[in-house]
Amino acid sequence: MPNNARSQVGKRTALRSLLAYGKPHRRQFALVFLLALLAVAADLLQPYLVKVAIDDNIMAGKNDYRMLLIICGVYLLLSVLGFVFSYLMNNVLQYASQSIIARIRKDLFRHITRLSISYFDRTPSGSLITHVSSDTESLNQFFSQVLLSLMRDGMTLIFIVAVMFHLDAELTLYCLILIPLLFLIAIGFRRHMRKTYQNTRTALSRLIAFAAENLAGMSLIQAFHQEKEQKSRFSDRNRAYFGANLKEVSTNVLFNRSFDILGGLAVAFVTWLGGNAVFHGNIEFGVMYAFITYIRLFFQPISTITQQWNTLQSATVSANRIWSIFSTEPEVRDAAKPVDMESQAVQGRIEFNRVQFYYKEGQPVIHDLSLRIEPGEMIGVVGATGAGKSTLIGLLCRFYDVRQGSITLDGTDVRAIDQERLNRLIGLVQQEPYLYSGSIVDNVRMFDESISREEVARACRLVGADELIGKLKDGYDTRLSERGSGLSAGERQLISFARIIVFQPKILILDEATANLDSHTEQLVQNALRVVSEHRTTIVIAHRLSTIMHADRIIVMRGGRIVEEGTHARLLELRGYYEELVRHSQGSAAGERKGRELG
Template sequence: MHTHTGRSLLNYALTAKKTFILALIMLAIGVAADLAGPFLARTMIDQHVLAIEKSFYQTTTNDEYAVNYHNQLYKREDRFSPTEKRGEEVRILQVNRGFVLVHGAVVSKEGQRSYADGVLSIMRNGQTLSYPAVTLSAAEIYSFYKPEFPDVLQLLAWYLGFLAIAIVMEFGKTYWLQSSANRVIQKLRHDVYAHIQRLPVHFFDNLPAGKVVSRVTNDTEAVKDLFIAVLSNFFTGIINIIGVYVALFLLDLRLGLICLFVVPILILWVIFYRKFATRYNTIIRSRLSEINAIINESIQGMSIIRIFRRQQQTKEEFEALNDDYMTYQDKMLNLNSFTSYNLVNVLRSVTFAIILWYFGSSALGAESIVSLGVLYAFVDILGRLFQPITGMVNQLAALDSSMVSAGRVFELMSETGEAVTDGSMPRYKGNVEFKDVTFGYKENNPVLKHITFEAKQGQTVALVGHTGSGKSSIINLLFRFYDPQKGTITIDGKPVTELPKQWIRQHMGIVLQDPYLFTGTIASNVSLGDARISRETVEKALRDVGAERVLAHLPGGLDEPVVEKGSTLSAGERQLISFARALAFDPAILILDEATANIDTETEALIQSALEVLKKGRTTFIIAHRLSTIRSADQILVLHRGEIVEQGSHDELLALGGRYHQMYQLQQGASSLVPAAPQEVNQLESVIKGI
C-alpha cells in the first residue's frame, strides 16, 4: 500500500510541480546562503583575526596594508607583491591576554607560551625555546589590526547580504510550498468528492455514511498536514542535511567522513519507527472512522434509541470503540516518547564526543591538522546538522499518520466508479420492456427470476407484493443502479446497457415514501439548482400538485428555509414538495415508491387528481401496498418471491380470484364479512405470512 500511496501522492504533487520546484529552488538557495556564514567566519578568523601571528617584514611601500611601528613600516608576509623587497622579520604572538613582538624569526609558535622579564618562552615536547620580546600596547595592537578592518567589514557586509537572501528565500519557500500544498489538497478533496458521486449505489450499502465522511474530512485533512507540515520539514531537512555535508567536506574531508555515521543511524531510525507506527496508525484511523459512523448513526436514530431505551447499550458500544482508540493512541505516545527529541540529543552528543576525541588525540597537537577557523566553522555547521534532524524526527508521527490517511483516501478512490458521459440524449418516449430478466445482489441468490413485461408510453404500471418480493429491485434495474445477470431491459427498443446511465436518468423522476430534502429553500428543493427550471416552472409545479394551499401558512413562501432534511415540515408537506420536484423535471418515466403512504386522506385526495395530470404522456411505475391507490393502473404486476405470479388490470385481477384478490380483500376487511371456504382460508393465511 505504501508504494501505491507514495506514487499517488507524487502524482498529485506534480499537479503543482512548478510552484513546488520554485519552492525547492528557493529552499536550496536559502540553505546555501545560510551555510555561507560559517565559511565567512572561518575566513575572518584564519585570515584576519589569527593571521596577526604570521610573519611581518619591514617595507618601504606605504600602502593600505603597511603598519607604522616605531617609525618603521611593516607589512604581513602575504601582503607583499612578488617584486616587493622584504626587510627585517618580526613576529607578533599572543601570550595569555596580551601580545608581544619578537624581532627575528620564530622556529615554531606551537606550544605553551609564557613571558617574563623581556623573554618569550615556548615549551613544546619537553623542550623550551626562548626569544627576546617586548610587550605591545593596545594602541600598537590596534595599528597592526587596522589594515584588516576593510576586509573584515567587507566580510560582514557579505554576511548580512547572505542573511538577507536566506530570510527572503525562507519566506518564499514557506509561501510557495504551503501554497502548492493547499492547491494539491484542494484538488484531492475535489477529486475524492467527485469520485464519491460516481461510485455505484451498492457501494454505500456496505460502507456507513460516517466512514465515508471521515475519509473525506479527517483523512484528507491529515493528508493536508502531510503536504504542508511534514513534507515541508522533510524537504527542508533533507536539503539542509545535504548542504551541511557538502559544507563539511569542503571544510575538511576527514572531518566530513567522520560525521557520515549519522546518516545510516537516521535511516534505520525512520525504518524502525514506521514499522510500529504504521500498524498503530492504521488501527487508530480505522477506529476514528468507526467512531464517526456510530455517532452519525446515533444522531440519525436518536428517537428510536430513546423510544426503545437503548441509550446504555449504545453508550457501551461507543465506549468500547473509544477505549480501543485510546489504547492505540497510548501505544503511539510511548513510541513517540522513545523515538523523539531525546534521541537527537544523544546523537548530537555522540557526534561531538567523537570530534573532541579526534582533536584531543591529534588535531590540536603539534601537527595542527586544521586551523582554529576551520574548527570553529566545522562545529558551527555540525550544530546546524541536527536542527533539520530534530524537525524531521518531530514530524515522524505526523508523517506516518498522514501516510495511513492518504492510503485510506486512495483506497476509496481506487473503488470502481461509474463512467461519466458528457452530453445528453433527446427525451425518449418511455416504452419500457423487461425480457426474461434475472437478477441477484449476490451471485447464485436471485431476487428476480425471469421477469417479463412491457410498459408502453403513457401507461401506469403498479408493482404489488409482500416485502422482499422484488418490487424495489425492478426499479433499481430501471435506474441502472444495477444491471441484470440475465435478460435485457429496453427503453424505446434500445437496451439500457448501451446507453450512458446519466442520459437515461436525465428523463426519469422518482417520488419516495420518505422524501429527501436538501438544506436550502422550498424553491431550491424543487429545482435542485438546475438552471433550466425557472421560478415560474417551480411555482406551476407546486400549484399543480396542490402544494400552494398546504404551504400557504409558511411565512417565507417558496423561499422558506429548509433545514436538516426538512425536519420543520410535516411528512405531507415534504411529500408534496417531492411531487412538485418530479413534475418540474418533466420526466418521461415516473416512479412513485409508496408516494402516498405518509399522506393523510385529505392531502391524498388533493394529489390524486394532480397525479392524473402528472402521469399524462409519461410512463409511470407505482410501488404500492395500499391497493386502493392503484385501481386506475393500466397494468398491475403481482410479485411473489421474485416472480410475476399475476398480471392484468385491477378488475381483471379481482375477477381472477387469485393472490391479488385475496390481498385486496384483506385490506378492505372483506374477509371478516364474507364466509370463506377452507381452501380460501389456507390461501389467505399464506398471503398474510408473506406480508
C-alpha cells in the same frame, strides 16, 4: 499473484498516478527546490560568518570594527533572506499541494457519484467519508511535509557535511562515525513508530465511521432510546483512539529525546576533540565553534526525515485506498454508442422481457418476469416485503442491470440509452424524499439555474405546495437544513412532486411514496399524484392499497414473480393473494385508526 505482490503493484500504480497529478505543477516544484536551496544556504552560512569573525578578526587581534560591522550586516541580511526564502517556499508549495489535493478530491467525489448502486450496497458511507476527507488530507501532508522535508532537510545535510569537510576533513570523518549509530536508532524506532501510527489511523477511521453512521441514523437512535448505548460504544472507540494517540506521541517523544541525547554526546565529543586540536594549534577556535554549531544542526534534519517516514507510509496507504476507488469501474455502464432518444418523441411504453435478476449468484430475486406497460397507463405494484417490487424499479432506472432478458423503453433496450438521458426520462419519488441544504427553489430545480423561479412556483402551485411555502418566513427562499428537517414528511413529498413537474419526465415512479403519511397529508399527495401522472406512464409501488385502487392495472408480486394482474375489482373477484393483501391492509388500517382514537 500473491497478496504482497498485488499490494506492491497497487502502491506503484497509486504513486505513479499521484505523480501524474503533480506534473502540471512542475514549475512550482522547481521553484520550491530553488527557494529551499537558497533558504538552506542563507541559514547555514551564518555559523561560517561567525567563524570568520572569530578567526580572522578577534583571535587574529585585528580588532577591525568596520569588518565586524560588515559581518554583522551580512549576518542580518542572511537571516532576513532565509526568512523570505522560507516564506516564499512554503507558500508556493502550499499553493501547488492544495491545488493538487483539491483536484484529487474533486475527481474522487465525481468518480464516487458515477459508481453503481451495488457499490454503495457493500461499502459503508463512513468509509467513503474517510477516503474523501482524511485520506486526501494524508496526501496533502505528503506534498506539504514529506516532499518539503526531503528537499530542505536533505539539502541541509549535504550542505552541512560539505562545509564541515571544507573546515576540517579529519574532524568531519570522526563526526561521521556517528551516522551508523543514527541509522540504527532510526531503523529501530521506525517499525514501532509505523505500528503506532497505523493503530492511530485505524482507530480514527473507526471513530469517524461510527460517528457518521450514528448521525445518519439519529432519528432511529432517539426513537429506540439508544442514546446511552451508542454513547457508551462511541466512548469505547474514543478511548481506543485516545490510547493509540498517546502511544504514538510517547513513541515520538522517546525517539526525539534519543536524538537529543545523541546530539548532546556528539557536541561533547566534538568539543573534546576540537578542544584538544585548538590547544595543540591544529585547528582554529572559530573552526571548533562552527563544528559545534553544525553538528547540533546535523541531527535536526535526520530526526525530521525519520519522523516523516510515518507520514509517507500514511500517504502511501491513503493513495492506495483512493486509487482502489478510482480503479473501481461502475457495474452499470453506458453503451459504446448510446441511442439518442429525444424527450418529445418518447411515448413511455415499457416492456419487461423474461427478466431475471439476482444480487448474489444462486439467489434469484426476479424470476423470468414479463410485463408490458402502455404509454400513459397507471400501474400499481403490490406485494409483501421482499417480493421484488423495488428491485423491479431499480432495474428500470438502471440502478442495476438485468442478468438475463431485457427491459425496453419504446422498443429500445434501456442499456442502450445514455444513463443521464434515461434519468431525465424517468422521475422517481421515493418513500423518504431527499432534500439538500439550500433554498426551496434550489431543491425543486435541483440547483439547475436554467430553470426559472417562475417555473418552480408554477410547479409548486400545481401540486398544492404553494400554500405551505407561503407560510414559511422567507417563502421560496427559505433555506432548508440537511434532509429538509423542519418540514413534515408530506411537505417534503409535495416538494419532490414539484420536481417532477419541473423536469417533466415521461415516466413517473412512486416507490412507497405515501407509506409514512397521515390520511390528511396522503390526500394532498394523492391530489398531487393525479396532477403529475397526467399524460405520463406511472408506476406506483404501494404499501397502502388505497393508493392504487384506481390504477388502470394492478400487478401483484410474490417471490419475484407476477402472480396476479388486473383491476382492483377484478382481483377481488379472483379471491386470491390480492384479496389476502387487502384484508391484511384493512386490518392494519383499522388498527391505526383505533390507535389514534386511543391516543
